[in-house]
Amino acid sequence: MWTTNNDENVSEGNNNDESVLEGLQPHPNLKSIEIEGFRGTKFPSWTMRMEVFLDGRGWLKLDKLIDVFFSNCKNCEEIPMFGLLPLLKYLTLDGLTNAQSIGPSFYGGQETRVMFPALERLIIRNMPNLTEWAEAEVIPVAETQTCREQVFPSLEVLIIKNCQKLNTAPSHFPCLKKLEIDTMDSDLPLTKILSSSDLTSLEDLSINNISTLTCLPHLKGFQKYLRKLSIEYCDKLRELSDDLQSFQSLESLRISSCESLQSISYQSGQKGPPSLLDLVIGNCSELSCLQSEMIESIRCLEYLTVFGCDHLISFPVDLGNLPCISRLHIYICPELRSLPKGIGRLSNLTQLSIGRFSESIDFNSFEAALDGIQQSKSLLQLNLYGLEHWDLFPYQLQHLTSLHKLALSDFGIEALPEWFRVLSSLERLCLYELKKLRHMPSKEAMQCLTKLEYLNVFQCPLLEEKYSEERGPDSEWSKISHIPHIVGVAP
Known part of the structure; x- marks a missing residue:
């Protein structure tokens, strides 16, 4: 050397x-x-x-x-x-x-x-x-070489x-x-x-x-x-292969930060790679729609991620036709007006991230899109992105007693509800950009979360202010002081 x-x-x-x-x-x-x-x-x-x-x-x-x-x-x-x-x-x-x-x-x-x-x-x-x-x-040294x-x-x-x-x-x-x-x-x-x-x-x-x-x-x-195809940061890429179905062994397809890409499949009725397990589409700002025929044909798909697609308007896929999905992440698509269907029929779902869509979506429609997940015993991680004028959480949340990790972002709620006490398996709780949040659940409710080891509070200004000012046995800080790892707030 x-x-x-x-x-x-x-x-x-x-x-x-x-x-x-x-x-x-x-x-x-x-x-x-x-x-x-x-x-x-x-x-x-x-x-x-x-x-x-x-x-x-x-x-x-x-x-x-x-x-x-x-x-x-x-x-x-x-x-x-x-x-x-x-x-x-x-x-x-x-x-x-x-x-x-x-x-x-x-x-x-x-x-x-x-x-x-x-x-x-x-x-x-x-x-x-x-x-x-x-x-x-x-x-060549010989005709055959x-x-x-x-x-x-x-x-x-x-x-x-x-x-x-x-x-x-x-x-x-x-x-x-x-x-x-x-x-x-x-x-x-x-x-x-x-x-x-x-x-x-x-x-x-x-x-x-x-x-x-x-x-x-x-x-x-x-x-x-x-088996694996990844395309990232190709700003002028406009189209993919015209015959995705012929990729018979493809297991992972990742397309990210391709700003000119308008469509994953530009032939009507085209099917997807039959062996695909993992599909990621992210930060493709010109992508306006996803072909339901292409995605729904991938019956063995396990991981589906769609994020940061600024002009995505429609998500016509019926996810209930994809029985193997275990990780589903659809978020930060600010023009998306048509919510995915069939989430509640995904019996193998372990991770779900969803939200931060068009402000024209009302709370009832968002809640309806989640209908069925309250019966899930497999869901371990949930990231929900709301809107600031929504002052409620989806009702399904209070039934997810098997959750290990919960992240809540952008909702307009002022106090976390008392039913948080039933989330008995919760180990990590993250609260992001809840601008109106002032109060945690009661001290008794928080102490019911016996497995909770990590709390992260980020850009929740009213709550952070209360933590910095209040002291004593009945303060907001007393509700969470027993949690081993706390990030973002301090007494």
């Missing part, structure tokens, strides 16, 4: 890092190497060639290397030759900010028929000037992050299972990688902050195998 003293008083051109590292040739049996903070403009010769010179034995390859980690070598422009290392499994290039190209020499030239034969994980990140990642120069057999034959994980200027990438990753591309101006590298006919094993695809991405690239080569 090499690290350097990052003394800001030492100029970049006036340090001896190059000569020192040149003289630190490792033993040829070295298995792991980490170079961090190297300030030279070029790596030493033994590093570039991955060979060391021993008297009487000449040049010997570092062919026992398994793990290579280069970090914050900010002045180096050339990338060493790694492709010839027969045992290399893990390679990380991080913070080589001056490097502009990963060229043919990266692969080791044409000295071998197989390049990176054992590499399983490759991470390239924080290289803001990198514009090119070239294909390997492959000359292809790039598939010669380049990255074992690579399973590829992560490219914070390489904003990169505009090209290789296209031969025959065993790739996980691909993560994060923070890039051009969508061309993503398109190039995904367009390969070799890419048939991909299971996990994460796309984050690709500035020019307007639609998903061709995904048909691995639709049968993809």
